[in-house]
Amino acid sequence: MNDLNQTMDFRHQYALDRDCTTLSRHVLQQLQSFSSEAQDLSALMSRIALAGKFIARRLSRAGLVEDALGFTGEVNVQGESVKKMDVYTNEVFISVFEQSGLVCRLASEEMEKPYYIPENCPVGRYTLLYDPLDGSSNVDVNLSVGSIFSVRRQDGEDLNGSADDLLQSGRQQIAAGYILYGQSTILVYSIGRGVHAFTLDPSLGEFILSQENIQIPDHGPVYSVNEGNFWQWEESIRDYIRYVHRHEGYTARYGGALVGDIHRIFMQGGVFLYPGTVKKPEGKLRLLYESAPLAFLMEQAGGRASTGTQEILDVIPDKLHARTPLIIGSREDVSLVESFIREENRDRQEQILTSKS
Numbered sequence: 437m438n439d440l441n442q443t444m445d446f447r448h449q450y451a452l453d454r455d456c457t458t459l460s461r462h463v464l465q466q467l468q469s470f471s472s473e474a475q476d477l478s479a480l481m482s483r484i485a486l487a488g489k490f491i492a493r494r495l496s497r498a499g500l501v502e503d504a505l506g507f508t509g510e511v512n513v514q515g516e517s518v519k520k521m522d523v524y525t526n527e528v529f530i531s532v533f534e535q536s537g538l539v540c541r542l543a544s545e546e547m548e549k550p551y552y553i554p555e556n557c558p559v560g561r562y563t564l565l566y567d568p569l570d571g572s573s574n575v576d577v578n579l580s581v582g583s584i585f586s587v588r589r590q591d592g593e594d595l596n597g598s599a600d601d602l603l604q605s606g607r608q609q610i611a612a613g614y615i616l617y618g619q620s621t622i623l624v625y626s627i628g629r630g631v632h633a634f635t636l637d638p639s640l641g642e643f644i645l646s647q648e649n650i651q652i653p654d655h656g657p658v659y660s661v662n663e664g665n666f667w668q669w670e671e672s673i674r675d676y677i678r679y680v681h682r683h684e685g686y687t688a689r690y691g692g693a694l695v696g697d698i699h700r701i702f703m704q705g706g707v708f709l710y711p712g713t714v715k716k717p718e719g720k721l722r723l724l725y726e727s728a729p730l731a732f733l734m735e736q737a738g739g740r741a742s743t744g745t746q747e748i749l750d751v752i753p754d755k756l757h758a759r760t761p762l763i764i765g766s767r768e769d770v771s772l773v774e775s776f777i778r779e780e781n782r783d784r785q786e787q788i789l790t791s792k793s
């Protein structure tokens with residue numbers, strides 16, 4: 437064996453090539469460019485990965501660290517009790533982007549208004565929208581939680597801080613992804629060129645490519661929904677649930693953290709639903725930093741995301757923390773849920789017409 441072959445053999449044996457496919461390198465490969473734009477996006481993803489490492493580290497020792505678990509006693513802009521880990525994770529994202537020159541503005545579930553990093557403006561051409569800790573009810577019981585992120589180009593200066601330029605459809609996203617803190621820490625991202633997963637190798641302290649070009653099956657057995665809300669739903673959603681109860685081949689999985697539940701759907705197919713209720717038709721999940729980034733990934737993976745009557749990526753929010761119903765997953769399964777909603781809407785229309793005539 438000559439020297440070159442020996443080298444090739446060594447690289448193959450230790451999968452060195454794959455292990456060297458770090459997140460920042462992958463972004464550059466995807467863009468096939470070393471332009472400043474590509475370098476920025478690569479650096480931006482590295483910062484998000486750094487936030488993920490900080491959060492994974494704290495979560496892994498949460499039971500041993502003072503002041504990691506439990507509530508702060510505050511209520512956030514969403515009207516939800518704030519957990520200490522919500523505050524920590526929110527601040528991690530701010531800290532990693534300070535003096536980065538990348539992101540001028542951050543908007544998060546935990547902050548009523550966007551947070552400006554003046555030293556990054558006007559150089560930072562991007563806005564980061566994020567849910568720093570998704571599934572926070574899981575955090576005190578050592579179950580999976582996540583972070584969700586979305587990157588948009590910063591349009592103009594937003595001098596009055598109203599962030600009106602963010603009130604645009606999800607098609608304006610240039611990158612999106614999530615980090616799942618589970619048995620391992622996995623970062624899944626897309627810059628509009630497929631969906632790719634990276635697993636944190638704790639011994640290297642790096643996210644290494646573990647799955648490229650994830651494609652979701654057209655149909656899967658899983659339906660993932662909080663059935664405790666059954667009596668609060670519209671009849672159409674109840675009918676859909678009755679349908680899956682009465683047909684073979686369905687199985688329920690619900691973990692209480694969107695990121696975990698959706699990750700399962702990406703891997704195995706099926707559908708995740710967080711519908712509106714009669715009293716709260718807009719549902720629970722927030723468009724800009726929960727539903728829209730996941731919809732961006734889902735479309736890239738060959739699946740769909742819908743409100744029930746509209747594609748999630750076409751929804752234009754009326755405020756930063758706007759909510760929408762979410763039905764997301766395999767194409768056939770999303771369409772099935774929509775067909776029940778359409779039927780109910782049609783029945784309602786007919787009733788209105790009959791009562792008028």
Ligand code: AHG
Nearest residue numbers: 567569570571572573662692693694
């Ligand atoms: P968050 O912890 O960021 O507020 O999000 C919680 C979300 C989502 O992760 C999950 O799917 C859903 O809320 C769970 O809600 P229910 O407890 O109402 O099922």
Ligand code: MN
Nearest residue numbers: 567570571726
């Ligand atoms: Mn969330």
Ligand code: MN
Nearest residue numbers: 545567569570
């Ligand atoms: Mn959250």
